[in-house]
Amino acid sequence: MREERDTKPRTAALLGGGVIGGGWAARLLLAGVDVRLYDPASDAEQGVIATLDRARRAWRRLTMAPLPPEGSLTVTDSISEAVSDAELVQESAPEREALKRELLSQASHAALSTAIIASSTSGLLPSRLSTDMDGPERFLVAHPFNPVYFLPLVELVGGPQTATSTIEHAASIYRSLGMRPLVVRREIDGFIADRLLEALWREALWLVNDDVATVEEVDDAITYGAGLRWAAMGIFLTYRLGGGEGGMRHFLEQFGPALALPWTHLTDVPTLDQALLEKLVTQSDAQADGRSADELMRVRDDCLVAILQGLRGQSFGAGEALARYERALIGDSAAHLRDATDDAGGTLRLHQVIVPTDWIDYNGHLTESRYLDVLAESTDAFLRLIGIDGDYIADGHSYYTVETHIRHIAEASAGEHLYTETRLLAHDQKRLHLFHEMRRQGDETLLATGEHMLLHVDRTAAATAPAEPAVLASLSAIADTQRELPWPEAAGRVGRRP
Ligand SMILES: NC(=O)c1ccc[n+]([C@@H]2O[C@H](COP(=O)([O-])OP(=O)(O)OC[C@H]3O[C@@H](n4cnc5c(N)ncnc54)[C@H](O)[C@@H]3O)[C@@H](O)[C@H]2O)c1
Numbered sequence: 001m002r003e004e005r006d007t008k009p010r011t012a013a014l015l016g017g018g019v020i021g022g023g024w025a026a027r028l029l030l031a032g033v034d035v036r037l038y039d040p041a042s043d044a045e046q047g048v049i050a051t052l053d054r055a056r057r058a059w060r061r062l063t064m065a066p067l068p069p070e071g072s073l074t075v076t077d078s079i080s081e082a083v084s085d086a087e088l089v090q091e092s093a094p095e096r097e098a099l100k101r102e103l104l105s106q107a108s109h110a111a112l113s114t115a116i117i118a119s120s121t122s123g124l125l126p127s128r129l130s131t132d133m134d135g136p137e138r139f140l141v142a143h144p145f146n147p148v149y150f151l152p153l154v155e156l157v158g159g160p161q162t163a164t165s166t167i168e169h170a171a172s173i174y175r176s177l178g179m180r181p182l183v184v185r186r187e188i189d190g191f192i193a194d195r196l197l198e199a200l201w202r203e204a205l206w207l208v209n210d211d212v213a214t215v216e217e218v219d220d221a222i223t224y225g226a227g228l229r230w231a232a233m234g235i236f237l238t239y240r241l242g243g244g245e246g247g248m249r250h251f252l253e254q255f256g257p258a259l260a261l262p263w264t265h266l267t268d269v270p271t272l273d274q275a276l277l278e279k280l281v282t283q284s285d286a287q288a289d290g291r292s293a294d295e296l297m298r299v300r301d302d303c304l305v306a307i308l309q310g311l312r313g314q315s316f317g318a319g320e321a322l323a324r325y326e327r328a329l330i331g332d333s334a335a336h337l338r339d340a341t342d343d344a345g346g347t348l349r350l351h352q353v354i355v356p357t358d359w360i361d362y363n364g365h366l367t368e369s370r371y372l373d374v375l376a377e378s379t380d381a382f383l384r385l386i387g388i389d390g391d392y393i394a395d396g397h398s399y400y401t402v403e404t405h406i407r408h409i410a411e412a413s414a415g416e417h418l419y420t421e422t423r424l425l426a427h428d429q430k431r432l433h434l435f436h437e438m439r440r441q442g443d444e445t446l447l448a449t450g451e452h453m454l455l456h457v458d459r460t461a462a463a464t465a466p467a468e469p470a471v472l473a474s475l476s477a478i479a480d481t482q483r484e485l486p487w488p489e490a491a492g493r494v495g496r497r498p
Contacts, residue, residue, distance in 0.1 A: 005328070006176035009033055009087035013111075015079065015103055017044040020120050021092035023148025025073065026055035030149065031177045032068030037075050038082035045075045054294075055149035058301040060356065062150075062308060065326035066333040066381065079103065080110035087112070088173055090142065092120040097128060104139065105132035116170050118142035123190040127159030137163040140170055143191055144179075147297070150304055152180040152321040155191045178325030180318070202269060208280060209270040215283040231307050232317050327390030334384040346481040350381035352419040352441070355412050365411040366447075371438070372406060375450030378420040378436045386474040396460045397468065399432055403453040405493045410440075410447045417441035424482060425491055427475045429466035430456045435491045451494045 012028050014021045017039040025048045028035050037048060052073075059067060076082040083089050089107050093099055100119060108117060117139045119129055130136035141157040154174045158167050171181040184191050190198060207213045213221070229238050236248075243251030270276060288296065311319025312326075337350060353374055361367035383399055392398070412418060419441055426433040432454040438447045458465035467475075 005331070006172040008176035009173055011036065011086045012088040012090060013038070013082040013086035013107075014090050014092065015039075015082065015107060016092035016094070016120075017041075017048045018092065018094075019146060020144060020148055021090075022048045022051035023055075023144065023146060024090050024092060024120070026052045026149035027177055027179075029071045029073060030055060030059055030067055032071050033177075034071040035073050036082040036086060037073065038077075038079050039075075045073075048073065050294075051147075051149070054297060054301065055147070057298075057356075058147075058150055058305060061302065061305045063322070063326055063329075064377070064380070065329040066377075066384070067329065068332060068336065079106045083107050083111040083115070085112065087115055088170075089115055089117045090120060091118065095122060095124070097124055100124065100129055101132055104129055105134070108133040108135055108139070113138075116140070116166060116173060118170060120144055123194050125159065125187050125189060126157055126162060127187060130159055130161060136161040138166050140166055141187075141191070142170060142174065142181075143193070145193070147301065147304075150301065150308075152178060152318050153193070154179045154181050155184055155193060156181050157184040157187050157191055159187050175324075176328070178321065178328075180321040199264075199266060202266065203264060205270045205272075205276070205280075206265045206268075208283065209276050214287075215280060216287045219287070232311060232314070327394070330384055330393075331389045331391065333381070334387065334389045337381060337385045346483075346485050348382070348385070348422040348478070348482075349419055350385060350422055351378040352417065353377070355414050355416050355418060357414045360414050363411075365413060368408065371408055371448045372404070372450075374418060374420065374438055375404075375406065375436050375448070375452070376401075378422055378438075378450070379434055379452055379454070382422050382424075382434060386478070387468075387471050392468070392471075393459075396458060397465070398457055398459055399454040399467075400457050401452055401454050403494050405451045407449045407490060408447075409449070410445050412440060412447055418447065423485065423488060423491070424475065424478050425451075425488075427472075427479065429472065430464050432456070432475070433494065435488050437488070449488070449490050451491060453494045 008031060011034045012024075013036045014024055014028075015038050017025060017037045018041075021037070021039065021044075025035050025037060029052060037044065089111050091100060091103055091107065093103055100121065104117065104119065111117060113135060115138060117133070119126070119139075119141050120143060121129065121141055122143060124141075126139060126141045129141070130139040133139055136159070139159070140162050141155070143155040143157065145151040145153050156167055156170055156174075167183055171183065174181045182192070188195075204218045207218055208215055226238075233241075239251050240248045243249065243254070246253075291299075308318055308322050311317050312322045313319065315323060351374065355366055355370075359366055359370040379401065388397075388399060417440070418438060420436045420438045423435040424433070425435050434452045434454070436450040436452075438450070439445060440447055455464050456467040457463065466472075
């Protein structure tokens with residue numbers, strides 16, 4: 001089934017660049033959106049850059065899909081400069097109603113009349129936040145989750161003055177950034193997610209306050225049990241399964257009476273006095289065991305990568321949002337490649353990469369398997385160029401690589417810019433014969449060549465099949481533009497009998 005394309009903004013303004021604003025900056029920049037940041041703190045830019053570095057690392061581990069060229073980050077001295085040409089204004093200032101109201105009011109007077117203006121507030125009501133705004137119909141709450149560059153959920157909450165079209169437009173924008181907008185049906189303090197989290201948080205504080213458990217034991221009670229299930233299934237689907245074959249009805253008959261038992265403090269709040277505060281902080285420090293925030297954030301991100309990749313394999317929960325975003329990225333990249341190669345005179349420079357430090361082996365150079373990664377990415381880029389995009393694959397067709405020959409010629413070091421040039425050596429209805437030269441930018445040294453044979457397949461029938469006419473036409477057009485190029489000296493090794 002073909003998917004609707006969402007419209008990505010070209011420019012977004014961020015008011016506040018702390019934990020959440022920095023996360024928005026990273027998500028937007030990695031999606032190719034230009035960001036204008038306004039934050040009165042002198043170290044805000046530095047914090048955003050550190051978050052962007054973490055996000056780049058995490059996304060590189062998460063997906064093979066081609067991220068677009070990064071957007072640019074501009075730090076501004078005023079609210080009006082930040083918002084003047086932004087299609088999306090996202091406020092992420094401290095959680096104080098008066099401050100947010102003032103900020104949103106100023107932003108609304110300087111922003112485009114067509115801009116979507118959103119607040120990241122964790123629970124303040126949109127009808128109150130928009131009181132002093134010009135054009136409150138374009139305002140809504142868009143409540144994200146930390147780390148914003150990675151977690152897809154964003155709760156969208158409109159007030160009585162918010163236009164329906166604003167919610168729809170905002171949902172499309174956030175989807176275009178790989179997110180899963182959840183529209184909250186009416187405004188309510190704490191929205192949906194934070195009401196649930198607040199209930200859990202209160203119980204957790206009581207358990208520590210009453211010395212029933214330490215902070216680490218409370219966390220273990222989540223991460224070794226229910227927390228694992230929650231990544232895939234929420235509380236309702238989980239409890240349905242708790243009812244076995246009898247489902248939700250049986251579950252409610254069995255555990256309904258427990259609702260009357262004193263299993264929860266719920267509406268009571270423990271007094272956060274100095275003694276409780278010290279206890280929480282001391283136990284939390286012991287739990288962190290000397291690991292820095294940066295170290296723990298990397299662990300968190302790597303675990304999220306594993307979970308998201310697992311869920312993507314099942315096309316379930318947040319894995320579905322990731323798979324959808326990857327399909328959109330592949331489609332966008334195909335369009336971008338076609339634009340970039342229109343006047344290329346036969347040379348196809350389809351892939352480039354900066355060698356990351358974790359690609360370096362014990363010899364201090366690019367490790368062997370990463371040569372294949374770069375060449376395989378180049379093949380993928382070529383496939384996108386000829387129209388093998390998310391829709392084509394969803395329709396049940398693709399190319400599979402059946403043979404590869406790599407020559408490792410020279411070394412590469414961390415931080416070097418590499419690129420590949422691709423030749424279409426031959427093709428017919430089912431076969432594709434590609435040759436890549438991988439070079440270092442600057443001295444243009446040839447580092448490796450890769451020669452690959454691919455077969456076009458009907459994925460449903462699990463058999464080879466002729467490619468679609470449009471793909472074959474694209475291949476013929478490329479073959480025509482490359483006809484005059486000299487035959488690569490090392491080509492012709494794939495497919496030869498030993
Ligand atoms: N931290 C979370 O887990 C989380 C999750 C979802 C939503 N939120 C919401 O996001 C918002 C920001 O929270 P945070 O955790 O990023 O806080 P933070 O303290 O990390 O960042 C706030 C930033 O706002 C800046 N700031 C202060 N006054 C400003 C002004 N007048 N204009 C522009 N910027 C200003 C500060 O310098 C700081 O960089 C809050 O509304 C919060 O409820 C937080």
